[in-house]
Amino acid sequence: MKLYTYFRSSAAYRVRIALNLKGLAYDAVPVHLLRGGGEQRQQTYRAVNPSGLVPALTDGGVTLTQSLAIIEYLEEAHPSMPLLPQDAAGRARVRALALTVAADTHPLTNLRVLQHLTGAMGLTEEVKLDWYRHWLGEGMAMLEAHLQHGGTGRFCHGDTPTIADCCLVPQVFNAQRFHVDLAPYPTIARIHAACAEIPAFQAAHPSAQPDAE
Amino acid sequence: MKLYTYFRSSAAYRVRIALNLKGLAYDAVPVHLLRGGGEQRQQTYRAVNPSGLVPALTDGGVTLTQSLAIIEYLEEAHPSMPLLPQDAAGRARVRALALTVAADTHPLTNLRVLQHLTGAMGLTEEVKLDWYRHWLGEGMAMLEAHLQHGGTGRFCHGDTPTIADCCLVPQVFNAQRFHVDLAPYPTIARIHAACAEIPAFQAAHPSAQPDAE
Incomplete structure (x- = not known):
């Protein structure tokens, strides 16, 4: 592959x-x-x-x-x-958590959008950063709220990593890169820390890539 | 339900x-x-x-x-x-088409974003419409490009509707509501017309809902 x-x-x-x-x-x-x-x-x-x-x-x-x-x-x-649980309701929950990041948070803050704000729209760097932090904050707050649920364990769903954790960790990396305070999102921060102990997550980190700068 | x-x-x-x-x-x-x-x-x-x-x-x-x-x-x-094909590659293609709408297009043009542009950011109605048409156009162009593929049939994938068509039709409804010209997206327009003939799509149309205004 x-x-x-x-x-x-x-x-x-x-x-x-x-x-x-x-x-x-x-x-x-x-x-x-x-x-x-x-x-x-x-x-x-x-x-x-x-x-x-x-x-x-x-x-x-x-x-x-x-x-x-x-x-x-x-x-x-x-x-x-497996990165999805066995039961249909659990799978739906994991997919919804993943989409909370992948559809409701990240598309608003990715590179092409940031470039459009300061490029075609001619807005300032300051306005761009406000935009970034606003939508990142909205998304993290949604995810934190969804994690206040009996299905949450050591990871987003239960005690093994799922697709939801594959989405949570890169989103936290972005938040840290833009100096967003994680204090309002304690469950996200706790799950991020649990993932960070796992070699599979460590090897996927941006800093561990051959094209890292 | x-x-x-x-x-x-x-x-x-x-x-x-x-x-x-x-x-x-x-x-x-x-x-x-x-x-x-x-x-x-x-x-x-x-x-x-x-x-x-x-x-x-x-x-x-x-x-x-x-x-x-x-x-x-x-x-x-x-x-x-079934709304997903039997083969793994086909399922991946349908999910990717659906996400091209649901992750790469719609989140940029939904209500909360439009309200943020004219609300908190204090931008004009004109700038908001430019934003809407820009991202809708980008998204439709991506989808049209992905549909130039042997897997496309009467519908987005093959000759029966899939999750991809469930996403395409509402996106076209939005485009029409904002008077976006569909001429540059002939495959999307053709598939939309095929879906519009099906009672299940007709009954889901906004104008057919009990809360329609």
Whole structure:
């Protein structure tokens, strides 16, 4: 398998965690999101993923895009070390937690949106940072609220990592990078700390990637 | 089952289509997104969904949130009239198409974001509309590009509707509401027309809801 990745991309980071948790080897193909106006927007990469976004994963002749769709595929193809619980209600809860990050938080704060605010819209760096912290805060508050639930254990759902944790950890990395105080989100902070002890999470960290700067 | 819904919410519209395609009866509980500062933000509804977003679905004692997680749950609990293909690669493609709408397009153009632009950020109605059309256009272009693929048939994937079509149709409804020209997206327009012929899609349309205005 080949993973098109960027060390700091939160969506790529999710897939790296899933691959590592399942013990699946892959070749990393770095796509630099800033160099030359963004390699992800260039024709070479668009032939892999027409959206011009990382990550993408190729497995044999199949090309997969969208981090959560990729992880669901890995879950189906490699069911050992499951990242979804056995019961339907539990699976729905894990998917909802994952989407709280992947649909309700991250898309508002990713690179193309930040570039649009200061680029086409001509807003200041200050306004951009306010935007970032506002939506990151909203998203973290939603996730923290959903974690006040009997299903939460050492991790987002129960005592083994799931797709929800694959999403939580990169989002916390972003929050820390932008100096967002985690004190209002104690459950998120506790789960993040539990994940940080696991080698699969450590090896997926941006700083451990071959393209890290 | 009880569906917390708002006639014009694109995420609720997705779930209504899925319920109808599967022939599942449900009670609609309207949550008015504009009245009184938004009923979805009030304590009564937050007890159902701490995110303060529609939709939510209750099934027996289980409360489900996030449209895609709800549809996956319905797919597992009621596998007849499948909304995902049989093969793993096909399922990954359908999920990626759905996420192109649900993660890469809709979160940037939903009500809370538009309200933030003209509210807290104090931007003009004109700037808000530019924002809307920019991100809607980016999202539609991505989806159109992904549909240039051998897997596309009468619908987004093959010749029966899938979760991807449950996402495409509400997104086109939004585009039409904001007078976005669909000419640059002929495949999307063609699939939308095919879906519009199906009673399950017709019955899920905002104008057909009990809370329609």
